[in-house]
Amino acid sequence: MTPPLLPRLVEPFELQARLGEVRLLIVDMSRRETYLESHIPGAVNLDYAALVRAEPPAQGLLPDESRLSELFSALGLTPDSHVVAYDEEGGSRATRLVWTLDVLRHPTASLLNGGLLAWEHEGRPLESGERVPRRSDYRATIEPSLLADKEWILAHLHDPEIVLLDTRSPAEHQGTVLRAARGGHIPGAVNFDYVNAMDRARDLRLRDEHALRRELSDLGVTPDKEVVVYCQTHHRSSHTYFVLKHLGFPRVRAYPGSWSEWGNLPDTPIE
Known part of the structure; x- marks a missing residue:
């Protein structure tokens, strides 16, 4: 297994030191308008709705393997990618992504502690606009024990x-x-x-x-x-x-x- 780039819970200074790493995939789970205005350099945006499936009355279900494979391929995820997720609301959107990756037994996924709020308050670099990920071929397999x-x-x-x-x-x-x-x-x-x-x-x-x-x-x-x-x-x-x-x-x-x-x-x- 490829060793992780960062700890499971990442502080802003730790992430900043790793910006530009080839294996690093930073995923911004904020609202799209927030992302386009400012985000961590290199981050790609993921709509929270893509991580859930509805089967009334149940909401918030896990999408099936086919949909997850397409989603993460479009995001550019590979088995070696170390994902760092963050949002602007205290982490509950970002942790839905981390949980999903855990269910897929993806080995390296982290949460940015404090998210965008902490990053901005510490005066760390930001960029605007959109980053378009390079497509991969990710095969999702769900682990039911979770x-x-x-x-x-x-x-x-x-x-x-x-x-x-x-x-x-x-x-x-x-x-x-x-x-x-x-x-x-x-x-x-x-x-x-x-x-x-x-x-x-x-x-x-x-x-x-x-x-x-x-x-x-x-x-x-x-x-x-x-x-x-x-x-x-x-x-x-x-x-x-x-x-x-x-x-x-x-x-x-x-x-x-x-x-x-x-x-x-x-x-x-x-x-």
């Missing part, structure tokens, strides 16, 4: 080795804010709002690792358990997925259908 669907969750609802982690807001978790036909949460799920992992005083970088581990442990989310993250469409929960993997949790699955599926079905159990 996914959970409705049937898998139903089969593991009472499994003491599984922790369901709801990364929506407390109001959504409690059912006082409805974004589906029914409110509440999957039975037994504990709540950790994904924004609680962001340090607002440090350009939305990840918070202190020790504090995060302690808060998660208080919820029963510990590395000895298999953790399944979900939100509404696996947008927010992709950020928490990245946090858990960064903290060394070995077994983390995502439920891409999330509450858009579970909360809109008439017969799924809820609390």
